[in-house]
Amino acid sequence: MKIRTECVPCLLKRIIFEAKQSTDDKTLQTKAIRNACKMLSEIYDPNECSAVIATKIHKMVYDTLGDEDPYAELKINSNLIAKSLLPKIEELIKKSDDPLKTSMICSIIGNLMDFGIDGASTDPKMLKDVFEETYSEGLGYDDYPKLKKHLKVAKHVILFTDNCGEIVFDKVLCRELKKFNPSIFITLVVRGKPIISDATLEDVQELNFKEVVDEILTTGCFAIGVDFNLLPPKLEGALKRADLIICKGMANYEAFSETEYKPIAYLLRTKCSAIANSINISLDINAIKVIDA
Numbered sequence: 068m069k070i071r072t073e074c075v076p077c078l079l080k081r082i083i084f085e086a087k088q089s090t091d092d093k094t095l096q097t098k099a100i101r102n103a104c105k106m107l108s109e110i111y112d113p114n115e116c117s118a119v120i121a122t123k124i125h126k127m128v129y130d131t132l133g134d135e136d137p138y139a140e141l142k143i144n145s146n147l148i149a150k151s152l153l154p155k156i157e158e159l160i161k162k163s164d165d166p167l168k169t170s171m172i173c174s175i176i177g178n179l180m181d182f183g184i185d186g187a188s189t190d191p192k193m194l195k196d197v198f199e200e201t202y203s204e205g206l207g208y209d210d211y212p213k214l215k216k217h218l219k220v221a222k223h224v225i226l227f228t229d230n231c232g233e234i235v236f237d238k239v240l241c242r243e244l245k246k247f248n249p250s251i252f253i254t255l256v257v258r259g260k261p262i263i264s265d266a267t268l269e270d271v272q273e274l275n276f277k278e279v280v281d282e283i284l285t286t287g288c289f290a291i292g293v294d295f296n297l298l299p300p301k302l303e304g305a306l307k308r309a310d311l312i313i314c315k316g317m318a319n320y321e322a323f324s325e326t327e328y329k330p331i332a333y334l335l336r337t338k339c340s341a342i343a344n345s346i347n348i349s350l351d352i353n354a355i356k357v358i359d360a
Contacts, residue, residue, distance in 0.1 A: 145232030177233030207352025229316025292322030330359035
């Protein structure tokens with residue numbers, strides 16, 4: 068996705084949020100925000116991918132703050148809150164006529180667990196307050212039948228994860244994918260280094276994802292979504308073998324929408340107008356969008 072004008076205030080709002088998360092030092096906060104504004108004024112280009120620009124801005128801010136993971140505490144709390152909702156999710160799946168679809172909707176609801184932007188969480192606890200209401204909305208855009216057809220015949224599926232908290236629900240989704248088609252080889256991909264509230268290798272190891280997937284890889288670097296210029300060889304090979312790519316969340320959409328990879332299924336909550344307009348679906352809905360042609 069190319070960066071849009073509405074991405075600018077959103078990106079700066081997140082920068083302000085992470086500066087305050089990182090330090091109480093007002094001078095250091097100001098320095099990080101100033102540096103971000105200066106860099107953004109220099110590199111903003113409507114012909115450039117939003118994820119590429121955001122990656123450069125976040126890297127500079129992290130370096131200015133001297134903080135490798137400003138969201139560390141939020142990520143831990145997000146996983147704890149998500150775990151507390153697992154009994155409710157398991158009950159929904161148990162009663163469902165389509166456990167796979169139910170697990171996907173729950174996984175998408177987990178995508179609300181995001182911080183520093185409009186349309187997402189202000190605190191991990193918020194997910195507990197809105198879970199039932201958001202689940203009752205169902206899918207505002209529903210390509211599930213199309214996705215199900217791909218999954219019936221797929222042999223290699225790659226799932227690109229997004230945020231912590233959400234990752235807890237992704238494990239349930241992976242389990243249900245295996246139940247739906249036991250012959251699927253699932254490759255799970257997490258961020259190569261801590262960036263915003265996204266899941267890393269440490270998070271999936273703590274959640275024992277090896278119980279439900281066949282392979283765990285990382286994007287190999289510090290990047291919003293995926294930096295396709297820095298793909299690790301194993302991930303590049305997995306992408307070439309994949310019959311289907313599943314992308315969770317908005318950052319993965321921002322990156323993958325600039326590529327020709329197909330078929331690809333986006334599972335996300337449309338939390339901003341830029342994403343909603345780009346993917347051509349409504350704002351503030353749970354969505355499964357499949358691109359296969």
